[in-house]
Amino acid sequence: MLKAVDIHKRYNQLEVLKGVSLEIQKGEIVSIVGSSGAGKSTLLHILGTLDSSDRGECFLNGQAFHQLRDKRLxxxxxxxxxxVFQFHHLLPEFSALENVCIPGWLAGYRKKDVENEAKRLLxxxxxxxxxENKPHELSGGEQQRVAVARALINKPDxxxxxxxxxxxxxxxxxxLHDLFLDLRKQFNQTFLIVTHNAQLAEMSDRILRMSDGLIMEN
Incomplete structure (x- = not known):
């Protein structure tokens, strides 16, 4: 489903990714582990279209998304x-329901349909x-669950x-570990996770180990 071929990334003189290739199948939970500076988050951001590679190709369900730009991207x-990030990035002025709805509204779906789906997820x-609670009224675990619901609102691949x-x-x-497993069981949801948490990594279907800008095990 997700395929990356020969991904390279350099920041000034620092070569962060040195030719990374991987494939993720539908319904897999895959973790990327490795020491700080190994290139894990950089790879995740490129695969998630939050950053661009200097060289290489990325495909999601056959769509070459490395070729997309600006509004289309x-x-x-x-x-x-x-x-889903370490820090939840919830908008403080909006309720839990509204935070979950925002991606659906941005996608142009009907407001009521988005709200109903958000309520179902929550x-x-x-x-x-x-x-109706705002982020500062929620515990850390609750905020992260709201962030997970927001990630799922548009039924992402x-x-x-x-x-x-x-x-x-x-x-x-x-x-949260158990929640990822439940979501895979209920919705066949695919996850790619960067983590230092050994327990989270061990519950994955596969572990990819990164070192010095390369995947050592696939």
């Missing part, structure tokens, strides 16, 4: 890709009683998670 990202994630448990205590981290 933004529309592709919003429709096909979901993101209910699935155990947050039906928190719809793949969710990219960059250190999703890095800001959570062990209890909430365990709950």
């Amino acid at each position: 933004a529309a592709f990202r919003n429709k096909h890709i979901g993101f 209910d699935t994630l155990g947050l039906s009683h928190r719809l 793949i969710v990219f998670a960059d250190e999703p448990t890095g800001n959570l205590d062990s209890h909430n981290a365990k709950e």
